[in-house]
Amino acid sequence: MKPSLPSGTRDFGPEVVRKRNYIFTTIREVFELYGFQPLETPALENLETLMGKYGEEGDKLIFKILNNGLNDPKNIDKARSAFEQVMTGRNDKNLTERALRYDLTIPFARYVAMNHGQLSLPFKRYQIQPVWRADRPQKGRYREFYQCDADVVGSYSLLNEVELTSIYANVFKRLGVPVEIRINNRKVLAALAELCGGSDKMMDITIAIDKLDKIGIEKVKEELAQRGLQADQVAAIENYLAINGDNQQKFAAASDLLGHLEIAQKGLAELKYMLDMYEGSEVVIDFTLARGLNYYTGVIYEIKAIGVQMGSIGGGGRYDDLTGLFGVPNIPGVGISFGVDRIYDVMEELKLFPSTVRTGTQVLFFNLGERESLVAYRLVQDLRKHGVACELYHEPTKKFDKQFKYAEKKDIPYVVIIGSQELEAETCIIKDLRQGNQITLPQSGLVGFNFDTAVSEQIDK
Amino acid sequence: MKPSLPSGTRDFGPEVVRKRNYIFTTIREVFELYGFQPLETPALENLETLMGKYGEEGDKLIFKILNNGLNDPKNIDKARSAFEQVMTGRNDKNLTERALRYDLTIPFARYVAMNHGQLSLPFKRYQIQPVWRADRPQKGRYREFYQCDADVVGSYSLLNEVELTSIYANVFKRLGVPVEIRINNRKVLAALAELCGGSDKMMDITIAIDKLDKIGIEKVKEELAQRGLQADQVAAIENYLAINGDNQQKFAAASDLLGHLEIAQKGLAELKYMLDMYEGSEVVIDFTLARGLNYYTGVIYEIKAIGVQMGSIGGGGRYDDLTGLFGVPNIPGVGISFGVDRIYDVMEELKLFPSTVRTGTQVLFFNLGERESLVAYRLVQDLRKHGVACELYHEPTKKFDKQFKYAEKKDIPYVVIIGSQELEAETCIIKDLRQGNQITLPQSGLVGFNFDTAVSEQIDK
Numbered sequence: 001m002k003p004s005l006p007s008g009t010r011d012f013g014p015e016v017v018r019k020r021n022y023i024f025t026t027i028r029e030v031f032e033l034y035g036f037q038p039l040e041t042p043a044l045e046n047l048e049t050l051m052g053k054y055g056e057e058g059d060k061l062i063f064k065i066l067n068n069g070l071n072d073p074k075n076i077d078k079a080r081s082a083f084e085q086v087m088t089g090r091n092d093k094n095l096t097e098r099a100l101r102y103d104l105t106i107p108f109a110r111y112v113a114m115n116h117g118q119l120s121l122p123f124k125r126y127q128i129q130p131v132w133r134a135d136r137p138q139k140g141r142y143r144e145f146y147q148c149d150a151d152v153v154g155s156y157s158l159l160n161e162v163e164l165t166s167i168y169a170n171v172f173k174r175l176g177v178p179v180e181i182r183i184n185n186r187k188v189l190a191a192l193a194e195l196c197g198g199s200d201k202m203m204d205i206t207i208a209i210d211k212l213d214k215i216g217i218e219k220v221k222e223e224l225a226q227r228g229l230q231a232d233q234v235a236a237i238e239n240y241l242a243i244n245g246d247n248q249q250k251f252a253a254a255s256d257l258l259g260h261l262e263i264a265q266k267g268l269a270e271l272k273y274m275l276d277m278y279e280g281s282e283v284v285i286d287f288t289l290a291r292g293l294n295y296y297t298g299v300i301y302e303i304k305a306i307g308v309q310m311g312s313i314g315g316g317g318r319y320d321d322l323t324g325l326f327g328v329p330n331i332p333g334v335g336i337s338f339g340v341d342r343i344y345d346v347m348e349e350l351k352l353f354p355s356t357v358r359t360g361t362q363v364l365f366f367n368l369g370e371r372e373s374l375v376a377y378r379l380v381q382d383l384r385k386h387g388v389a390c391e392l393y394h395e396p397t398k399k400f401d402k403q404f405k406y407a408e409k410k411d412i413p414y415v416v417i418i419g420s421q422e423l424e425a426e427t428c429i430i431k432d433l434r435q436g437n438q439i440t441l442p443q444s445g446l447v448g449f450n451f452d453t454a455v456s457e458q459i460d461k
Numbered sequence: 462m463k464p465s466l467p468s469g470t471r472d473f474g475p476e477v478v479r480k481r482n483y484i485f486t487t488i489r490e491v492f493e494l495y496g497f498q499p500l501e502t503p504a505l506e507n508l509e510t511l512m513g514k515y516g517e518e519g520d521k522l523i524f525k526i527l528n529n530g531l532n533d534p535k536n537i538d539k540a541r542s543a544f545e546q547v548m549t550g551r552n553d554k555n556l557t558e559r560a561l562r563y564d565l566t567i568p569f570a571r572y573v574a575m576n577h578g579q580l581s582l583p584f585k586r587y588q589i590q591p592v593w594r595a596d597r598p599q600k601g602r603y604r605e606f607y608q609c610d611a612d613v614v615g616s617y618s619l620l621n622e623v624e625l626t627s628i629y630a631n632v633f634k635r636l637g638v639p640v641e642i643r644i645n646n647r648k649v650l651a652a653l654a655e656l657c658g659g660s661d662k663m664m665d666i667t668i669a670i671d672k673l674d675k676i677g678i679e680k681v682k683e684e685l686a687q688r689g690l691q692a693d694q695v696a697a698i699e700n701y702l703a704i705n706g707d708n709q710q711k712f713a714a715a716s717d718l719l720g721h722l723e724i725a726q727k728g729l730a731e732l733k734y735m736l737d738m739y740e741g742s743e744v745v746i747d748f749t750l751a752r753g754l755n756y757y758t759g760v761i762y763e764i765k766a767i768g769v770q771m772g773s774i775g776g777g778g779r780y781d782d783l784t785g786l787f788g789v790p791n792i793p794g795v796g797i798s799f800g801v802d803r804i805y806d807v808m809e810e811l812k813l814f815p816s817t818v819r820t821g822t823q824v825l826f827f828n829l830g831e832r833e834s835l836v837a838y839r840l841v842q843d844l845r846k847h848g849v850a851c852e853l854y855h856e857p858t859k860k861f862d863k864q865f866k867y868a869e870k871k872d873i874p875y876v877v878i879i880g881s882q883e884l885e886a887e888t889c890i891i892k893d894l895r896q897g898n899q900i901t902l903p904q905s906g907l908v909g910f911n912f913d914t915a916v917s918e919q920i921d922k
Contacts (some may be wrong), residue, residue, distance in 0.1 A: 003571040003787045006505045006559050014498035016588070021499070034847045035852035035871075037475035038482070042605050043504060043561075044524075063505075064695035066525040066557055068595040090521040096527055098467050100504075105703040110464040122869035125475070130504065134529040142618065144503050159834075166842070180798045267773065275852050358661045362497040373620075377738065381627070384494045391496035394583050395618040410496075432610050443880050 008143030009134070015358055017168045020146075021345055022357045024128055024176065027035055028247040030171045034163055036150050039125040041107040043132075052395040053106050053325065063100040063143075067093075098158045100132040104149045105322075105335070112153055113326035121331075123152025140341065151324055151335030158270055161299045161318065162277040162334045168303060168314060176352045177343065178306040179313070182286035183274065186296050186317070190241055191258040204229065205237065209290040217241060243287050247275060250285045263414060270299060295319045301336055305346045313342045334451045338341030360389060362451045363414040364407040367393035368402070372418050377444055379416070379428070386447055407433060414451055418443075468594070469604030476819055481607075483818045484636065484804055485589055488609055491632045492587040495624055497611050500586040502568040504593075508560045514567050514786065522595045522824040524561040528554075536628055565610045566796070573614055575788030582585055582615025582792075601802065612796030614783055622760045622779065623738040625797045629764060629775060630741045637813045638804065639767040640774070643747035644735065644872035646678075647757050647778070648728025652719040653701055657694040665690065666698065670751040678702060704748050708736060711746045731760060756780045766807045774803045821850060823912045824875040825868040827861070833879050840877070840889070840907055847908055868894060875912055879904075891916060 005011065012020065028038075050062055067082075082094035101107055104127045112119065128148045135141055150167065152160040159422060165181060189209075195197040199435045204227040208220050215223075217238065224234045236257075243253040253267060258264035291300045299319030305313050316336030321333045327347040347353055363383065365376040373396055380392050391412075393403045407415050428446060432455035433437040439455050450458060465899065473481060485815045511523055543555035562568055573580065577840075589609045596602055612626065613621040626642060633640045650670075655664040665688040669681050676684075678699065685695045697718075704714040712729060719725035731745060752761045759779030766774050777797030784792045808814055824844065826837040834857055841853050852873075854864045869877050878890040881909075889907060892899040893916035900916050910921060 003574050004507060005575075006507055007507050009503035011575075012501040013504070013576075014500065017499040017501050032821060033848070033850045035825075035850060037476040037821050037871075039475065040473040040478050042466065042470035042472070044470050044593070046465060049464055060529065063529070064527040065561075066527045068521065068524070080779055100526075113464050114472075115474075120867055124852075132505070144505055151857070154854045159828075159838075159853065160853055170845075218891075307638055309644075322525075358496050360493060364496075367620075374738075377620075377623075384631075387494070389494045389496060391585075391863065392620065394613070394616045394620055406581055410498075455491055 006143070007259050008137030008141075010142065010144070014360065017361070018357050019347075019353050020340065020344060022353065023340055023347070024146075024148070026174050027338055028126070028128065030174065033169055033170075034124075036124040039108065039111065039127045040129060040179055041101065042128070043101050043109055043130070045101055045107060045110070046299050047097055049110050050099050050102055050106060053101060058102065062102050062411070063122075063134055064096040065098040065100070065131045071240060074430065075115050095367060101129070102133060103181075104129060104147045105151075108149070108151060109322045112331060113323040113328045116323070116328055118333070121153075122160070123154055123155075124150070124152045124153050125184055126150040140345070142341070146337040146340050148340050149335055151322075151333050153331050153333035156332055158273050158299075159277070160334050161270070162274055162314065163281060164301070164334060165274060165278045166280075168301070168336060169278070169282055171338070172282075172303070175343070175391040177313075177346055177350070178304060179282055180304045181280075181283045181300060182289050182302045182304060183271060183283060184286055184289035185267035185271050185297060185299050188254065188258065188269070189290060191261040191267065192237065194261055194263065195236055195258060196229060196453050201229065201233075206290040207292065209237075209241065209288060210292045212241065212288050222290030241288050241460055247283075247285045248286060254287055255377070262267075267298075274299065291315060291317060295321075299334065305342075308346050310342055310346055310347050313339045313346060315339075341347045358411060359413070361391050361410060361412045362388050363390035363416055364403070364410075365390065365392045366403050366414045366415045366418065367396050368398060368417070368419050369396050372396075372420065372423050375423060375443070376416070376418050379443060381419075382447055388451055416446070467604070469598030469602075471476070471603065475821065479818050479821075480808075480814050481801065483806060483814065484801055484808070485607075485609070487518060487634050487635050487800055489589065491628055491635065492611050494543060494631075495628055497587040500569065500572065502562065502565075502572055502588070504562050504591070505559045506562055506568060506571070508558055509570050511560050511563055511567060513753075515563060519563065520919060524593045525557040525593055526559040563594060564592050565590060565608045568613075569610070569612060569910060570783045571787055573792060574784040574789040577784070577789055577792070580615075583613050583618075583621070584615055585611070585613045587611040588775075591844050599815060601806070603802070607801050609799040609801050609887075610796055611798075612783075612794050614792050614794035616838050617793055619734050620738075621795050623735055624764070625777065625795060626735060626739045626744060627741075628741070629762070629765045629797060630743055632799070633743075636804070636808065638807055638811070640743055641765045641767060642741075642744045643745055643750050643763045644732060644760060645750040646728035646745060646760050647752075648731070648759060649715065649719065649748060650751060652722040652725030652728065653698065655722055656697055656719060657690060657722065662690065662694075664755060667751040667755070668753065670698075670702065671753045673702065673749050681745070683768070697716060699809060702749050703814070708744075708746045715748055722829040728759075735760065745798070745838070751876045752776060756782075760795065764789050766803075769807050769810050770805055771803055774800045774807060784895075788910065817874055821875070822852050822871060823849050824851040824877055825864065825871075825873045826851065826853045826877045827864045827879065828857050829859060829878070829880050830857050833857075833884050836884060836904070837877070837879050840879075843908055849912055865894075875916075877907070893917070 013315060026372050047064060051059055054356050108127060130144055130146050132144050135143060137143055168181050189200055191207055193199055193205050208223045212220050221234050221238060240257055243250050254268060275283060287301060289302050296317035297320045300317035301315055302312045303314035314337060318334040320330060320332050365380050367373045373392060376392050380390050382399045383390050413434055415431045422428050426443050427440050428443050429438055429440050435454050435456055508525060512520055539555050544842055548758060569588060591605055591607050593605050596604060598604055618724050629642050633717055650667055651663055654660055663843050669684045673681050680786040682695050685698060701718055704711050715729060736744060748759060750763050758781045761778035763773045764775035779795040780792050783794045784789060826841050828834045833855060838853050839853050844851050876892045883889050887904050888901050890899055890901050890905050896915050896917055
């Protein structure tokens with residue numbers, strides 16, 4: 001039998017895990033620096049926790065777990081009845097009661113609803129875990145992938161928006177990824193809807209605007225018309241979408257267009273507060289930003305990497321009511337998300353992973369015989385005590401090439417050779433595989449050797 | 462709707478995640494120190510990869526994923542046929558093709574079989590990921606839990622067994638958990654089977670011996686008799702199980718009993734080599750150790766924590782053929798596993814988690830007004846640049862008690878207070894919440910303050 005992986009899933013070998021962990025660790029460190037706390041929820045959730053939360057399309061993409069014991073001949077009656085239910089379009093608990101986590105937001109909401117008595121609000125949590133979606137697999141889209149979220153719940157304060165902006169900036173600065181942090185405010189979009197005849201137009205407008213990048217202004221105008229907007233309303237939206245210039249100029253233009261509406265004033269004031277508090281030049285007002293999800297009510301974010309062709313590598317926004325669905329109303333929040341797979345691709349393309357990320361073992365000790373290996377093994381253990389990752393080749397052999405090849409394949413920068421001569425003289429040869437040169441040291445000097453630095457520099461000393 | 466968790470699953474809140482990560486990080490650091498490389502496989506595997514690998518009981522405990530689209534009315538014919546198959550005891554691919562990872566060994570074998578052309582052998586990998594089992598939930602047994610494995614494949618060398626012993630010792634030393642590393646060799650058990658009439662007795666003997674701890678020697682003898690062993694054979698096994706003393710005495714006794722059999726000599730020599738190479742006193746020969754899994758062929762391990770009532774907190778052993786099931790024969794290996802949930806419980810019981818593990822935010826800045834908070838926010842950002850995790854209370858309020866309570870609930874050791882007086886004088890008050898004392902500093906001196914040390918010590922300086 002030739003084994004294979006389910007489509008849309010991936011194995012991550014050592015080098016990829018190390019690079020991914022570099023991204024995760026960087027993000028985690030910044031989250032912690034800002035007082036966010038880790039949360040982990042189970043991969044399995046009750047089906048009713050997830051169903052109905054992601055729209056009709058989303059429901060279809062949730063992976064459901066078959067109840068155990070169904071295909072046991074003993075359960076045939078139970079199974080038959082469960083299947084009949086399903087065949088008439090109903091989900092039967094006898095068939096499936098559990099499903100795989102589809103995102104991190106609903107499990108977080110479920111957690112907050114279950115624990116809000118014990119939590120001290122505002123609760124700042126971060127969560128880095130895989131999610132599963134039965135999407136059609138395609139390039140860059142997987143059925144199992146990590147999400148990486150930070151949310152503050154239980155606070156209306158705009159300071160949270162400022163902090164999240166600063167987190168975005170800080171993370172991408174540490175990763176070396178040049179970005180634009182695009183922000184808008186759903187209140188400004190609500191004002192636009194008001195200008196176009198009422199809040200019932202909000203959904204139509206955001207859905208159409210959200211496609212601007214992909215389909216261009218003419219198609220957006222067509223779609224708006226199809227959605228029942230009048231010519232003058234479409235023209236107003238076109239004016240709005242044409243707003244450009246630097247942040248100040250954009251503010252002025254938006255004020256001209258929408259400033260007579262109270263909700264626009266509020267939205268613009270919030271954006272202005274954020275720009276005043278967070279002074280980084282990477283923050284760009286983008287009034288064309290809409291974000292499809294209709295639970296956003298305030299500031300929204302989207303991150304674009306500069307200098308590469310890639311969709312957004314992060315996004316988020318403020319929402320009014322996280323846990324109402326679970327019977328606990330009035331818990332507002334604001335959150336951001338990092339698109340780790342895309343960040344990985346950007347960093348590969350821009351060659352941003354530090355070379356040290358790949359390094360596992362620093363030193364391979366050759367194994368040149370029973371007696372030699374005994375001495376080598378003691379030295380290996382000594383070095384490990386001093387924090388140097390090292391290995392003794394797994395079996396005695398006189399074949400140097402085999403051992404060199406092992407070091408090379410594993411990208412090990414140093415080998416230490418103790419043959420019969422060195423055994424006699426109580427010395428060892430340290431060979432720097434990247435530079436190709438070597439040095440002979442007494443075995444007792446090995447612990448003091450700096451395996452982070454090239455051999456040649458240590459010869460010069 | 463009142464939300465709940467599927468039975469047998471858990472949320473991990475901030476404090477628990479931090480403690481668990483402390484264990485994971487410690488283990489990961491040691492694995493890396495010994496040249497092991499990280500691997501991650503998907504949670505979803507093809508059903509055929511997993512089925513038939515864990516015995517009949519295991520097969521029933523595998524969580525299977527319902528194919529998507531089945532309960533779509535459009536698919537009713539497909540669904541009906543799939544269900545009919547299942548009702549006649551067959552797994553139909555139209556119903557389920559995928560399942561959740563049940564352990565880390567089979568996915569690892571699948572990975573090696575798929576990639577053995579590219580891997581440089583021996584391949585040392587570690588893997589720390591959750592697995593899922595439809596076991597009946599009970600105290601200490603979950604349906605979703607982490608496994609934490611290290612394996613070396615592609616090498617028959619006993620040096621690997623020595624290294625894994627050393628890894629066990631090193632990890633538990635770092636965690637502060639006192640342990641016995643119990644080792645035995647399936648070759649010695651094979652010799653015992655030979656003594657009792659042949660290798661076909663091996664399975665019966667190991668299954669019975671494996672229960673010794675739980676049911677005692679008399680019941681083991683009964684079981685052996687029921688399994689068809691003769692009285693003299695049962696007596697020989699009783700003699701074998703009675704072997705005790707220190708490692709040397711045990712060797713001598715086992716040699717007396719089984720030394721005339723070649724396979725016993727081999728097994729004892731392997732154990733002796735391990736003891737010679739790894740000199741820690743925590744390694745204990747335990748000839749009663751059997752380990753149920755019948756794929757083990759050489760050295761086997763089991764870890765017991767000293768001073769607590771707890772089952773084994775780790776185990777492993779050598780196997781002959783990891784990937785034969787997947788069409789790639791002759792890849793032997795040896796591996797160990799850490800039982801993280803139990804290690805966690807042991808560390809809680811023995812109070813072994815360092816107090817620093819719990820610490821998230823180091824400093825909370827009070828937010829006492831718009832103007833005050835502006836200054837505070839700049840200082841917060843400065844401290845973060847110097848690696849100090851800190852927060853500004855999320856909204857301006859004159860209520861000290863609210864802000865103190867937030868710090869207390871989050872276990873934040875320091876608060877910094879900037880009120881109108883301090884604003885004027887460009888100072889700030891640093892309050893040490895653990896000691897209850899405080900110090901006033903110029904704001905410019907804040908970055909130099911050591912938030913790892915008590916205020917009182919810094920006053921004395």
